Amino acid sequence: MAGRQVHAFDVMVLGAGIVGVCTALHLRRLGLDVALIDRKHPGAEASFGNAGIVQRNGFVPYAVPNRLQDLVPILLKQSSAVSYDLGTVLRLLPWIRRYHACNSGRGIEAYSRTIAPLRAFAVEEHLELARTTNADRFYRQGGWLHLFRSETSFRHSETERLYARVFGVSYDELSGGDLAKLEPGLKLPSLKAVHWPESCSVSNPGAVVDAFWRGYVQEGGGYFRGDAGKLRRERGGFSLEGERGEVFARNAVIALGAWSADVMKGFGESYPLAVQRGYHMHYRALSGASLSRPVVDVENGFTLTPTDNGIRLTTGVELAGRDLPPNPGVVKLARRRAEELFPLGRPLQDTPWMGCRPCLPDSLPVVGASPSVPGLWLNFGHAHDGFTLGPVTGRLLAEKIVGKTPLLDIAGLAPARFMA
Structure with missing residues (x-):
């Protein structure tokens, strides 16, 4: 022109x-x-x-879970770690098999x-x-925490700690009073946890x-x-x-x-390239509770992290098409599980944010x-x-x-x- x-x-x-x-x-x-x-x-x-x-x-x-005991709650749509759209999963089956092989x-x-x-x-x-x-x-420094609700999930995460030792990355295994001292705002201080202090957020x-x-x-x-x-x-x-x-x-x-x-x-x-969708919502903490660093619930797939806009709850993986409408049920389920760990108050945004991870x-x-x-x-x-x-x-x-x-x-x- x-x-x-x-x-x-x-x-x-x-x-x-x-x-x-x-x-x-x-x-x-x-x-x-x-x-x-x-x-x-x-x-x-x-x-x-x-x-x-x-x-x-x-x-x-x-x-991505492949054991029967982990797959049942996913199939029944009771898992906050992995949710799905059936049509998307069927289309992605060859990719999922390849992912599991890797x-x-x-x-x-x-x-x-x-x-x-x-x-x-x-x-x-x-x-x-x-x-x-x-x-x-x-x-901010202070690392982040991985929380484990069962001894089984803690044992399954040993491979991560093995490679951390191989590559010289420090971590601390915590339970009981040590966890409560690090994050007193958590409601279940008896959980096992791993603190990764060399990360930042x-x-x-x-x-x-x-x-x-x-x-x-x-x-x-x-x-x-x-x-x-x-x-x-x-x-x-x-x-x-x-x-x-x-x-x-x-x-x-x-x-x-x-x-x-x-x-x-x-x-x-x-x-x-496949897409794994994720959501977040911000909440006001109840009763003056606070977090000093991000905390991830390993079994349930969500993370709670303190931000300038309140406590951010980020969800696990949703296997759904990139351009499909958002599924608000993903955040609702994650919030129910999150409130077992931390006293979330009222939401600070009207609707959940959704984004796509390229995998x-x-x-x-x-x-x-x-x-x-x-x-x-x-x-x-x-x-x-x-x-x-x-x-x-x-x-x-x-x-x-x-x-x-x-x-x-x-x-x-x-x-x-x-x-x-």
Whole structure:
């Protein structure tokens, strides 16, 4: 079109969640002209609604139950850890079988060896970005707690502690008075617990992403509203029509979370990306009770975390289509179980928030160059770890794009592992 405005950049990053924002910020700091593009305000999707934990632990993939005693309450829709839409589950059966295969002994070993170096730098990368973007006020030390309602569930979590010992990550096993001393607001101090002190958390995940984005813009980064589905490959690069004209760049990064596979199909690449939905609600604590750190109920799948907006209850996994209507029953069930642990008061928002976690069957993201499209780079599929790993995978991909040797070897995250 004659007279249209063209904005030219070295690289455009599609998706302004924490993964895309951190990728764009690192690229900018490496000297490239960068355009960050999204339909919404940065951090408005899954990066907004999580429990705000930066995990130093986490060496075993998130388990989808397969034992009969665990499956019965799920099938009867009495589980707050896993809920489902039947049509979605039937469609996902091949993916679920593949996911379970990756949760075997050999699969867990491969996952742990790949994820451990990323977790080793996750907290450090977060704190460095926070320090330079005025986001450090949202961060708190003190780790987080895993609570176990039965001896059986505690024993089943031993593999996680085994790998923590292998990789030199400290933890404390607590019960009775020790747990009550650490979190006196809990109603069941007799539970067994594991405290992971090397992790940290934030009081407002959305505000953290917003601060990172504002730092990126202040350092000269460009930001545009646009639909990533309109990305086109052109001679010498990529173009996309945004609200303020056409954006052109020699390189493009796909960091669209649960929407990434849709765009990649348009470029002839298929990735087994499934969606696990999650919800949150904020509540006022009753009777002056308080929490000092996030607390996860391992059997029931929910987390309670103190935030700037009250106590945030985040739910377990819902296996339902990305675009299906929200299911308010998920939050209602999680709240009933949560109130057995902590005295939640009135809700502080009218309706639950819902977001989508983008999950690949081996529980690892794809980070690296497209196997078939020159100049196209991928950074998605972080599952439950987007908030934790966004800063470090953003740095690793940015270093790869500029031709610098990355801080860590990212061969285990290569997109080519899914190409037949």
